[in-house]
Amino acid sequence: MKTKSIITIIGLFLTATFISCEKTEFDLPVADSSSYENTDHPKADSYQLIIDDLLAAGVPGASVTVRSPEGIWCNAGGKADLKNNIDLNAGHSLRAGSMSKTFAATTILILQDEGILSIDDKINKYIPHRITDKIENANDVTIRQLLNMTSGIRDYYGLKSMLEILNLSSVKKSAEENLKAIYDKPANFKPGEKNLYTNANYLLAALVIKYATGKTANEVVQEKLIDRFGLSNTYISTAQPANMSRSYIDIYDDGYMKDVTEIDNNAVGGEDMLDGGIISSPYDLSKFLELLMHGEILTENSLSQMKEFRGLTEPVEDMEYIKGYGLAFMKLETEHGTAIGHYGNVHGFTGLMFYFPEADITLSIIVNGHSYKMQEVLEREEIFNHLF
Numbered sequence: 001m002k003t004k005s006i007i008t009i010i011g012l013f014l015t016a017t018f019i020s021c022e023k024t025e026f027d028l029p030v031a032d033s034s035s036y037e038n039t040d041h042p043k044a045d046s047y048q049l050i051i052d053d054l055l056a057a058g059v060p061g062a063s064v065t066v067r068s069p070e071g072i073w074c075n076a077g078g079k080a081d082l083k084n085n086i087d088l089n090a091g092h093s094l095r096a097g098s099m100s101k102t103f104a105a106t107t108i109l110i111l112q113d114e115g116i117l118s119i120d121d122k123i124n125k126y127i128p129h130r131i132t133d134k135i136e137n138a139n140d141v142t143i144r145q146l147l148n149m150t151s152g153i154r155d156y157y158g159l160k161s162m163l164e165i166l167n168l169s170s171v172k173k174s175a176e177e178n179l180k181a182i183y184d185k186p187a188n189f190k191p192g193e194k195n196l197y198t199n200a201n202y203l204l205a206a207l208v209i210k211y212a213t214g215k216t217a218n219e220v221v222q223e224k225l226i227d228r229f230g231l232s233n234t235y236i237s238t239a240q241p242a243n244m245s246r247s248y249i250d251i252y253d254d255g256y257m258k259d260v261t262e263i264d265n266n267a268v269g270g271e272d273m274l275d276g277g278i279i280s281s282p283y284d285l286s287k288f289l290e291l292l293m294h295g296e297i298l299t300e301n302s303l304s305q306m307k308e309f310r311g312l313t314e315p316v317e318d319m320e321y322i323k324g325y326g327l328a329f330m331k332l333e334t335e336h337g338t339a340i341g342h343y344g345n346v347h348g349f350t351g352l353m354f355y356f357p358e359a360d361i362t363l364s365i366i367v368n369g370h371s372y373k374m375q376e377v378l379e380r381e382e383i384f385n386h387l388f
Helices: 004-017 044-056 097-113 143-147 159-166 175-182 200-213 217-227 261-268 282-293 300-306 372-378 381-387
Strands: 061-068 071-081 322-325 330-334 337-345 350-356 361-367
Touching (some): 044 071, 044 372, 044 381, 061 282, 071 282, 097 143, 097 217, 097 282, 097 300, 097 350, 159 261, 200 217, 282 350, 282 361, 330 381, 350 372, 350 381
Antiparallel strands (some): 322 330, 337 350, 350 361
């Protein structure tokens, strides 16, 4: 989850340097919603309240899809581009943030189902020692320990890397390049000792995919998931799709939205950035998660491994309903039952995708702006009440 300290640092930097994140000329984010938008659903009025609540919290735009036994509801509201007054619609793509991790883990488990690897293999069976020898714990951990956040490997994303992204001296670094930030640095703890959510685990997972297949991780995700399952508005590339919404931060919760699209692109737009680099839409994310949870992507054994949850060593502040972490799956316990999925954010995009197995309902949301007020709405358990 995005912390207040991170947003404060971004705000102070942007204020101090007067950096303009709008200095690059982008194509206008025009999108066709005809293949996605559908508001004909018996619970349409209730679902619309999700968008209304988020817009009331000040987000520029919100896109939402709900899949239930009664059908698919898909809609959006607000703006994709504030400067050019372009409405956000269900056909726009947005950054998925850490929901990308579920794509990475699923791809690895597909490779396991195909006999290419086992998640209990050590990662140095695939990743060259020129990399693993420089990262503490990397010669000892298994693929499983990367995916369930028990590797102990420290995160690459710290103050130094954040400032490099903000001052535009770091532009679309690849997974392999970003991992150099933790070369010869101490690990957080011994492998398997506890769990700690760090993005470096999924950059290493991307390298496992790369070196196990001889292709870039982006190419493998494209082939095994995006193309195979018809996720036509999902992108894993260093290029930005023409229909992608812009992104914003309300740094001081005063209603002024700062455009941070360029910062987001520089942060996670590099090759194989599977910790947060996927661009998608709630329509596609909900389709992916529903297919996955219905057993249409992985074997029963691999899907059950994804859902082996370990309790959190330290609860997430203000989100105590998160009860465990599996292989790129979070387990929530809500008043409506268990939910399985993932949250995701980058600097100016925030979202979620969760499946409620008892009700067979899948919800996905992405908003294109961030503020403390919005975060409180999106990340509180009550947002799920509109589904039931």
